[in-house]
Amino acid sequence: MDFKRLGYFAVVAELGSLSKTSAQVGIAQPSLSRQMRMLEEELGVPLFIRGPRGMALTPAGQLLYTRIVDPLREIGHAIYEVRSLPTQGRGEVVLGMPPSMVQAIAGAVARRVTTFAPKISLRLVDAYSGYLQKWLQEGDLDAAILYGPTPTGFNATLLLEDELVLVGPAHSPFGSEFIDGKRLEDLPFILSSPAHGLRGIIEEVAAKAGIGLNITTQADSFQLLKEMVDSGIGYTLLPYCGIAREVSTGRFSVARLRRPQFMRQLFFAMRADAEAPRAVLQVEEYVRQEVAALMQTLRPSGDARN
Structure with a gap:
């Protein structure tokens, strides 16, 4: 019939x-x-x-x-x-992530793409925000997760806001307690170079609070930065999601900060002069779903507002 x-x-x-x-x-x-x-x-x-x-x-x-x-x-x-219904995205999507987000959500995002959007070929790029911003501007990336404040010249929307914690070796005397920001002046610090987003956030918050940081070593590699902290030569400030795995195994100790709190913002950014393909928007949705799940389950303990 x-x-x-x-x-x-x-x-x-x-x-x-x-x-x-x-x-x-x-x-x-x-x-x-x-x-x-x-x-x-x-x-x-x-x-x-x-x-x-x-x-x-x-x-x-x-x-x-x-x-x-x-x-x-x-x-x-x-x-x-x-x-x-929205059409299924297809084609290659090149997405840049800062190292802390690679460790926290990259595997889960890739799993969502292969499960729910098998026609999308996802390529992930792991680099500091300064490099990602340059590559996105030059068209080497379709999208990137960038540090705020709002990146200029991009179509960027807020992805998350979370706090930075003081990260030290396992034997650090600051483990699991709150410390005042002024105490940071007495510590040797290992940070990325000034060209990268997290360094700028840390220095801006410290300057507004009148805190002088003693930066003894610079490392433009997330893995290298963690290796240096593990060796005992200094401390760093990182988002908790980037080191939660090492904290759970006892490799690092962490302490939360108050007066001031160090906060970071991350944005999902695309080039403003190009229309985003459906596949990129679909990957963005998966990134947001994984970030929402992460922020519900992965937070340092305690309350730093007092």
């Missing part, structure tokens, strides 16, 4: 006219008439009484119309809803 033919039959039954139905459904009247005769032949009974005033249903036609009109409308509505 031809589904379209049944649909044409229902419209003819409602309008009582081949000419009106022809205009409404966009099919030539002779072709429509032929479709109705083919349906009658298929069922073996006349469905219409044809006259100068149009088309009237026979008892068999009335029975058929009554039985199919509601299911046809439900099917039509279902087809409309399916066609209205």
Whole structure:
């Protein structure tokens, strides 16, 4: 049974006219008439009484119309809803992440993409925010997670805001307690170079609070920075999500800061001069879902507001 033919039959039954139905459904009247005769032949009974005033249903036609009109409308509505769904993204998406987010969500985001959007080929790039911003501007990345404040020259929306914690070796005397920001002046610090986003955030907050940081070593590698802290030569400030795994194994100790708190903002950024493909927007949604799950389950203990 031809589904379209049944649909044409229902419209003819409602309008009582081949000419009106022809205009409404966009099919030539002779072709429509032929479709109705083919349906009658298929069922073996006349469905219409044809006259100068149009088309009237026979008892068999009335029975058929009554039985199919509601299911046809439900099917039509279902087809409309399916066609209205966002199209599945496809193609390669190159996404840059700072190292702390790579450790926290990269695997989970990749798993979502392979599970729910298998036509997307995701390529992840791990680098500090300063490098990511440059590569995004040059078109080497489709999107990137960048440190705030709001990155200029990009279409950027806030992804998360969380606090930085003091990270020290396992034997640090500050483990699991709150410390005042002024005490940071007495510690040797290991930070990234000034070109990168996290360094700028730390120095800005410290300067506003009148805190002078003693930066003894610089490391433009997240892994190298952690190795230096582990060696015992100094401390650093990092988002908790970037070192939670090492804290749980006892490799590092952490302390939360107050007066002031050091906060970071991360933005999901795309180039402002290019329309984002559907695949990039789909990956962004998966990133946001994983960040939301992360922030609900992964926070340092205690309350730093006092």
